[in-house]
Amino acid sequence: MGIQDIIEGKKQWRAHMARVKALPPDYQIVYKEIQRYFFKVGPIDLLDGSLLSGIVDFFGEGVAAGKGVLELIGNDVAAFCDDLVKDSRTYADIYQESIRGEPGTAEK
Template structure:
């Protein structure tokens, strides 16, 4: 990874965060909680993957249609997050494999 890649990544992240700040306050609160959750237990490809920008797209659509954030995702934010990453390998899966010593053991 070169310096240009790092600079480009920072530009993309700042643009992403600007989109989040443009959301109404209730959407921002829920997004930040989701982001914390994903960075703690989320998919391994989170930094480079489409998950976070996809959530902002989804939220922007909800704002445009005049719906509240909890109307979109329901009352259980963690369950919504878990459903989004149910088929993705998570850091917890990687950790389980590392302590078991068997590759693929977490999927059993």
């Protein structure tokens, strides 16, 4: 990864966060909780994929429809997050494999 890639990544992240800050306060709070959850246990390709930007798009549609954020995702933010990444490999999976000593994980 070169310096240009890092600079471009920062530009993209700042643009993404500007979109988040344009959301109503209740949406911003829930987005930050989702982001925190994903950064803790999230999928391996979280930053390379479009998951977080897709959530901002989804939230933007909810705002346009006049819905509250909990009407969109339900009352359990963690359950919403788990449903989004249920078929993705997560860092938590890798950690569990490494402490169980499954072949081809921690020894690499």
